[in-house]
Amino acid sequence: MVEGALPPPPGVIPNFDHPKKTVWIANIVTQALCLSIVGVLMALRVHVRASVTRNWGKDDWLCIVGWILSVGYSATALTMGHFGGGINQWEVPKSQIESFGKTVYVTMVLYGPCAFFIKTSILIFLTRVFAPYQRAVMGIYIFIGFMLGYYLPVIVIKAMICRPVEVFWDADIKGQCFNQRALILADSCISVLSDLIIFALPLPLASDLHMPLKKKLRVAAVFSAGGLACVASVIRLVDIVHNGTSPNQTLIFMRVNLWGIAEVNIGLICACLPVLPAFYRYHFAKTLNRTGYTGYNSTDRSIEMMDSAHRKRNNVTMKNIPDFGSDENVLIGDKVQQGSLETSVHGNSEPQGHGNRRPSMDDQQMIMKTVEVHQTFT
Incomplete structure (x- = not known):
């Protein structure tokens, strides 16, 4: 006769052959969606940063580490479901509860570093995009330091939550937790x-950008899509407060765990969203009139990018051309329209129409890029 891992409530008869699997099924669906959708977005991010914009940075390494940890997080959740996670504990065989406890231990240890790397990746990206705002950048780095100061000791405490660790999943072993x-x-x-x-x-930073209101709202929406992660983390907190002491841990912990997985994967989606415009413009946009971007290949001429530190002759300086090597230009610098290019020959960097006018405050505060190109005609 099969013995349940928890005595059933009064009047409830356990059904070990056909237990209620609502949360168990939700776990399978959640992991399938997270692994597939986020996996595709991460592949696009790596492709864009490595081959399109070619501005690989620290945020990319942090994001990759966070994604690897999230894959481990999802894999552990699937293993947890195999050992009764998502099913009422009185319908989980007692023989499986120890293995379930081991998966709980792994998810506890994984959650902290996974969340830290993903959030730090987003924050480092913000420091790149909003680099002219030095106070904001300094504040972001201070905030990262506070997060590191919390997560680092907590990870150690979780890893050593019991002495010996086996006590966490085996109640027959004597120890402390x-x-x-x-x-x-x-x-x-x-x-x-x-x-x-x-x-x-990003909301106050985006409000200070010199661009139309519609574009400001677009930038704010891209960066603030993490509001969904806030919703997931709040629901997770409420569930822990209300049900954290319930003895039905195979069901309650799996539900709490799903909200944690939703939080970190929404964070990964938010980390990948800002690179998608560059992917679209590079692969699908065809004309300058449609996108404000020039193509890389042409039957009439080819444009060879040059390093201004080494090339001094036969160059044409073109201002305000969005380049794929700058996050601020890819995301928010869509300023060029057809027929509005400002050019100067032989390295003259003075924009047309300004003459000797002293730059205004608006001119000084705008995020600008100067790109030198060498034109060869065939």
Whole structure:
């Protein structure tokens, strides 16, 4: 006769052959969506940064590490479901509860570094895009330092949550443990706070950009899509507060875990969204009139990018041309329209129409790029 891992409530008869699997099914669907959708977006991000914009940075390495950890997080959740996660504990065979406890331990350890690397990747990207705002950049680095100061010791505490560690999943072994619910609750509170900060941070920065209101709203929407991550982290926190002490842990913990997985994968999606415009413009945009970007190949002429530090002759300086090597230009610098290119020959960098006029404050504050090109006609 099969013995359940928890005595059933009064009047409930366990069904080990056909248990209720609502959360169990939700786990399968969630992991399938996260692994497939986020996997594709990460592949696009790597392609754009490595082959299109060619401005690979620290945020890309951080994002890749966060994605690898999220894959491990999802794989552990699927393993957890195999050992009864998402099913009422009184309908989970007692023989499986120890293996379930091991998967809980792994997810506890994985969640912190996974969330940290993803959030840090987004923040580092913000420092690149909004580099002229030095105070904001300094504030972002301070915030990253605070997150590191929290996550680093908490990861160590979680890894050593019991002495010996086996006590965590085997109640028959004597030992001592930290309060598991308190650690998860602290994680949830920090996640809600950090998600809210990352969600709100781009809004005032985007409002100061010198561009039409429609484009400001577009930029703010791209960066603030993390509001969905805030929703997931808040629901996770509420679930822990209301149900964290329930003995039905195979069901409750899986539900809490799903909200954590949703949070980190939404973060990865937000980290990949800003590179998608460059992917579209490089592969699908055809004319300058449609996109404001010039093509790389032409039957009439070829444009060879030159390094201004080494090339001094036969060059044409073209201002305000968006380049794929700059995040701010790819995302927010769509300023060129057909017929509005400003050019000067032989390295003269003075824009047309300005003469000797002293630059205004608007001119000084705008994010500008000067690209030198060499034209060869065939």
